[in-house]
Amino acid sequence: MENNNLIQLKDVTRVYQMGDTEVRALKGISYIIKRGDLLAIMGPSGSGKSTLMNIIGCLDKPSDGKYFLEGQEISTFNKNELARMRNKKIGFVFQNFNLLSRTTALENTELPLLYSDVPSKKSREMALKALEMVGLKGRELHKTNQISGGEMQRVAIARALVNDPSLILADEPTGNLDTKTGQEIMEIFTTLNKEKGITIILVTHDPEVAEITERRVYLRDGEIEREEES
């Protein structure tokens, strides 16, 4: 079924211009990701994982090729339209958390809603719910400099899911966490995927982390090397 395709990449390339030299970070990626997928992107450092995530996450555009998200051709969007897509459809989780410092968990979680047209009363409710979902009930007013790495990543996940996105992108979300905390974070992702049906794409180096996903895509030198399904 065509509209079951959340993401469709058609021969996507990304070339970085570094002075005189060109760095071809992606060399023609074609791939389809279905709604409800839990997908891991793996590959050695420098293989283009982050570049691909940025394009899928509407932070960047392909140099060539086409990218469709929910049937809309993102590769033709302008900056404002990209920002709107990030706001409505996408949640990011980063390796280094990327939370606002000296700011409460609640305010961080509410951040995407500040840039939407959700009224502020409603956005508070939504943020509280998201924080509850990641197991931070009761710690809403803790500031980001007063909580642990695992908790920070939970706040980041709450922020990623607060706007009810179609897609959550996590670039090495457990990279800065110890194994046990990493597992807890992965459990949150699988729960969100199973129970809320949110499509999740995560980049990881850790085979154990990748284990729990349904599909794994291996990148090498900007190309898809192979695909694994379990």
Place this chain on the structure above:
Amino acid sequence: MNIAKTAKVSLLALNRNKMRSFLTALGIIIGVGAVIAMVSIGQGAKAEIEQRFTEMGTNLLFVRPGSMSFRGRHGGGGSYTTLKESDAKAILENCDAVQYVSPNVNTRAQVVFGNKNWNSSIYGVGDRYPQIRNWDVEYGVFFDENQVRTGQKVCVLGSEVTENLFEGADPIGEIIRLNKIPFRVLGVLKTKGEAGGWGSRDDMIAVPYTTAKSRLMNIDYIQSIDVSAVSAKRTDEAARQIEELLRTRHKIAPGSEDDFNVRNISDIAEGASEATQILTILLGGIASISLLVGGIGIMNIMLVSVTERIREIGIRMSVGAREIDILLQFLTEAVVLSVLGGVLGICLGLGSSSLISKLAGMKTLVSIGSVALAFFFAGSVGVFFGFYPARKASKLDPIEALRYE
């Protein structure tokens, strides 16, 4: 994103870094404060002068020797001897728009009473001086026409002289010595008060001009004539009549220059308030420079803060902030800071203005206009100097901003 949300985002960001916010606003606080305080000094001086002239009455005219081209020159010091007592009498008799005249001579004298010694201004004036100058006797009497005509050694004291010589005792009937010549005190004039840095107007002694001329100064001319017109409306008419009369009396050929000048109080008031206007503009201008410097300070700190907050900007962009949202956030921060700085600056300005008037004894006047102008200027400074950093922030690339360490 609507205005309320933009405001919320900006206020939260400012609140997160209170010290930086305060330092940013400090330039504006001082700038606005300085503008208001400086302008209040200028305006105070202006109001003071205007009040002084109104106190003197609007139908007042001055006749001075010397031509109009020596405008503003005080006719004292004996350099002109062309104005005579008879001129004053003729003006009173012949000009029907004139009500009173008072021939004037001025000098200074050493004043002695008992063991007290004082140096004071001596005003040699006519008996109508109180009416012409709107300056009444507080107690006792002023000298009368007869005492003036016969050159009696009598005097009326300004309140400051009274205070200094008699220290609360009744001066009426006492004998004081002016340059060793004994004068009987007839009365004391009402207090006029300090004239904002212009010296006291109460440090004076009025004596009949006849006595002053012959006993104190030994001259046969007078230095000026104070004239009051019968009404404020007929002041110009009175001036014309006086000019005509004096030209005839002084035998001035048609076309040649007068050897006297007649000016009315509003001419002089205008000139004086023009001068204080220039003072106001000058002071305000200097203070405005500090406001400008404050604005540059805002820009500087905002630019630093943009660099410092690149990651924050990246985070905001990653969750859907558009260029315009970032631009407005930083612009709002700048405007909020300068407006808050403006409010605090107004308080500072009001405070220092009243402090200046207390400590320096200068009259200061804060007008709504100057407050509004300074405030508006502060806001504009915020927009103007906030725009460049805000634009810089909004043009950041989200991926690079997120990766920034």
